[in-house]
Amino acid sequence: MLTRIAGGRVIDPANGVNDVIRDLYVRDGVIVDAPRDGERIDRTIDAAGMIVMAGAIDLHTHIGGGKVNIARALLPEFDRLDPMPAHGVCEPCTGGAAPSTLATGYRYAAMGYTACFEPAMLPVNARQAHMEMGDTPIVDKGAYALLGNDDFFLQLLASGAEQREIDDYVAWTLHATQAAGIKVVNAGGISAFKFNARSLDVDGEHPHYRVTPRQVLGALTRAIDGLGVPHPLHVHGSNLGVPGNADSTLATIDAAEGRRIHLTHLQFHSYGTEGDRKFSSAAQRIAEKVNASPNVSVDVGQILFGQTVTCSGDSMMQHRNARHARPAKWVVMDIECDAGCGVVPFRYRDRDFVNALQWAIGLELFLLVRDPWRVFLTTDHPNGGPFWSYPHLIKLLMDRSFRNEVLSRLHPEAATSSTLASLEREYSLYEIAIMTRAAPARILGLADRGHLGPGAAADIVVYEPHSDPEVQFTAPRYVFKDGTVVAERGEIKAVTAGSIHVVKPEFDRGIERKLDDWFRRHHTQSLASFKISDEEVCVCGRAPKLVTHACTHRG
Amino acid sequence: MSGLRLSLRARPPARVDGSALLPEKLQGQTLDAIRRIALPGWNEFHEVGELFEVSGEATDRLQIDQLDGSFDRLGALATAGTLVLRGQAGDLVGEGLRGASIEIEGAAGDYLGCGMRRGRIEVRGNAGHFAGSGRAGELQGMSGGTLLVRGDVGDRAADRMRRGLLLVEGDAGDYLASRMLAGTVVLLGRAAGNAGYLMRRGTVVLDQRPAQMLPTFNANGRQDLLAIQLLLRSLGGEGPRFSRLAARAGGFERWLGDLAASGQGELLVSF
Structure with a gap:
């Protein structure tokens, strides 16, 4: 079937197209060239006057894995406040602070998001994470496997193993867990917490293994580059949320020694210690460093006011944050010695100095990092706020007077302690399209997503232009997922199943001999059952397709 | 009517x-x-x-007849008016009640008056489990108002109760006032096992010796407390069985616990 999306204003930064009126053609779920004369067009969608973009991609959103389920179990009271009764093709479910899988898929798709990446999949939890993501309808999924706090890796590093062996272990992990990238959370710190450390600086020594986070970051960034994995090492830095942690963040960038590195939820890592309250914005220093370092990309992890729940593998920092839990209940636990898990519910309040300044710091980062190809729109869902607040966040970026009006209602010192009020930058639609589509696809190595050229998957969003970006981005006129109209004006019209995105770099399988012995001695399962096959991940992840992206990135 | x-x-x-x-x-x-x-x-x-x-x-009075137990959350979050339910009321009647009056001329299901803050609920028959408690995930149960059950209550009545008054004429199931934070319970019938389990504070008046006294409660001797006399006297209007209790109250055996929690709660047992 050939579908024409006719007469829309196309914004497609990956192909350098900015607001050009043209027709798009879709056949069998893929965007194709304009048909030759006389070819039959089965369906025409009139997009005249509307804005056409590729489906949006969220490269950091916690939608699967043990911690999200723990958050759901911990906070059922918020589910009850946000019921989503059966409606049209949608099954009944609940939203809330940690939304159900169904609500996650429906709400993402209704908003024009067509791919979501779970950033913290513990290898030992990978099977469950894929099943949970498989239960999330419509959107494509991928996940980053956590390394850097597991004992096998730390022992390799401590024993001075060759980089080649570390590369093999990283590649083996990507294969075994069906992941799209590697993430490190508080490098070495989660493990150090189990040896009673309560903080670990970038050059601090792990109390047992005697390695430093700098060494962990060095080895992992080298492995990612060496293997040609498209997504840079995804780094949740040291000292999350601690005043003065900007120094750790700058040291983390240096630890990459020019190799590619992605700093996630940077807002939580950009704090200084100035002022009477010993808490200040270091956004300017951090942004300058990012601007000067072309190997660095970041996502912001903007906070938005209201109830949420923070879910993190960083048990060290979540243990520290637990005293701020609201409601006063929390979970910090180890997960089979693979890494950690901390779930702390949180209510960000606009009249609270710290929260208001966090809000301002996030926006400062968005506005001060100049290259929209290297800064991504996230709230670190659900940690900084739910993903369904993205349209509001886009409005904050696109409309300076709105931004300053919100700022004026916050705790007054947020404005005086940050430069936000003086920042004049307003994002254009083109820049929004870069940061939510073209750039995430590029940095994840998704060749067929995030753009509208021939050969791309027909993940397309058609927006009715509106003077209020929040309105425009909340309920697009049409959302196509692989060529199917899945949502219209915010209402789900079809429930499809998304693909799974993975990378499979080449490596020496000899590493399995060592791993087999390790599994025999220390694990609760055998190496053979730990690994997830292509067939299994498609079945348990309910995916019609496993999309393997090329590992050809060099340098 | x-x-x-x-x-x-x-x-x-x-x-x-x-x-x-x-x-x-x-x-x-x-x-x-x-x-x-x-x-x-x-x-x-x-x-x-x-x-x-x-x-x-x-008007401000609503009566629902012939209820068969399949309607949940009747009267939830009500702030004013009178709701009369006849037959078998479902679960969660008066959840989070904020001020209205609910009369049930029949029986109620589970979670009766859970999380209620103000107002009054009166049940002529029995109530199910978790009466006056909180729903899963809530840190507190009922935190105000009066919940009166003429019949029996099931297990876990007044679980995590924070404030307010739970009055029961009949018997109570297991774990009466478990994890109670504060507030007052008066039970005229008999409590089954584990009454006061992990209660931190609060007062539970028991007109009959419970089936079992937890080992984590300490006997505090026989006491004739003025505050309890005043409390029981104030319940005279709730029916003849309550006024009889007030009339013959000469003191109670006082047990303090649960020492496995903070241990500032009290079970007052008639003798």
């Missing part, structure tokens, strides 16, 4: 959320408008007119 009257005429195919049927919300609406209100079921909505005969006039 004045007010609006709904009489169930067809059993719904599955459970229905009846929380929209509040006197304060229906007051002043026409009967036709009320018949068109859609109540959410599990996978579909049911119009009031399909399920009930609707008669009378929508």
Whole structure:
């Protein structure tokens, strides 16, 4: 079937197209060239006057894995406040602070998001994470496997193993867990917490293994580059949320020694210690460093006011944050010695100095990092706020007077302690399209997503232009997922199943001999059952397709 | 009898959320408008007119007859007016109540008055489990108001109770006042096992020796406390059985616990 999306204003930064009126053609779920004369067009969608973009991609959103389920179990009271009764093709479910899988898929798709990446999949939890993501309808999924706090890796590093062996272990992990990238959370710190450390600086020594986070970051960034994995090492830095942690963040960038590195939820890592309250914005220093370092990309992890729940593998920092839990209940636990898990519910309040300044710091980062190809729109869902607040966040970026009006209602010192009020930058639609589509696809190595050229998957969003970006981005006129109209004006019209995105770099399988012995001695399962096959991940992840992206990135 | 009257005429195919049927919300609406209100079921909505005969006039008094236990959350979050339920009321009646009065001329399901803050609920028959408690995930149970059950209550009544008054004329199941934070419970019948389990503070008056006393409660001797006399005297209006208790109150055996929690709660047992 050939579908024409006719007469829309196309914004497609990956192909350098900015607001050009043209027709798009879709056949069998893929965007194709304009048909030759006389070819039959089965369906025409009139997009005249509307804005056409590729489906949006969220490269950091916690939608699967043990911690999200723990958050759901911990906070059922918020589910009850946000019921989503059966409606049209949608099954009944609940939203809330940690939304159900169904609500996650429906709400993402209704908003024009067509791919979501779970950033913290513990290898030992990978099977469950894929099943949970498989239960999330419509959107494509991928996940980053956590390394850097597991004992096998730390022992390799401590024993001075060759980089080649570390590369093999990283590649083996990507294969075994069906992941799209590697993430490190508080490098070495989660493990150090189990040896009673309560903080670990970038050059601090792990109390047992005697390695430093700098060494962990060095080895992992080298492995990612060496293997040609498209997504840079995804780094949740040291000292999350601690005043003065900007120094750790700058040291983390240096630890990459020019190799590619992605700093996630940077807002939580950009704090200084100035002022009477010993808490200040270091956004300017951090942004300058990012601007000067072309190997660095970041996502912001903007906070938005209201109830949420923070879910993190960083048990060290979540243990520290637990005293701020609201409601006063929390979970910090180890997960089979693979890494950690901390779930702390949180209510960000606009009249609270710290929260208001966090809000301002996030926006400062968005506005001060100049290259929209290297800064991504996230709230670190659900940690900084739910993903369904993205349209509001886009409005904050696109409309300076709105931004300053919100700022004026916050705790007054947020404005005086940050430069936000003086920042004049307003994002254009083109820049929004870069940061939510073209750039995430590029940095994840998704060749067929995030753009509208021939050969791309027909993940397309058609927006009715509106003077209020929040309105425009909340309920697009049409959302196509692989060529199917899945949502219209915010209402789900079809429930499809998304693909799974993975990378499979080449490596020496000899590493399995060592791993087999390790599994025999220390694990609760055998190496053979730990690994997830292509067939299994498609079945348990309910995916019609496993999309393997090329590992050809060099340098 | 004045007010609006709904009489169930067809059993719904599955459970229905009846929380929209509040006197304060229906007051002043026409009967036709009320018949068109859609109540959410599990996978579909049911119009009031399909399920009930609707008669009378929508004032601040609403009576629902012939209830069969399939309507949940009746009177939830109500702030004003009077709701009379006849028959078997479902679960979660008066959840989070904020001020209205609910009279149940029959029995109630589980989670009666859970999380209620103000107002009054009176049940002529029995109530299910978790009466006056909180729902899963809530840190507190009922935190105000009066919940009176003429019959028996099931397990876990007053679980995590924070404030307010739970009065029970009949017996209580296991774990009465478990994890109680504060507030007052008066039980005229007999409590089954583990009464006061992990209670931190609060007062539980037991007119009969419970089936079992937890080993983590310490005997504090026989006490005749003025505060308890005043409390029981204030309950005289709640019926003859309560006034009899007040009249013969000469003191109680006082037990302090649960020492496995903070241990500032008290069980006062008649002797």
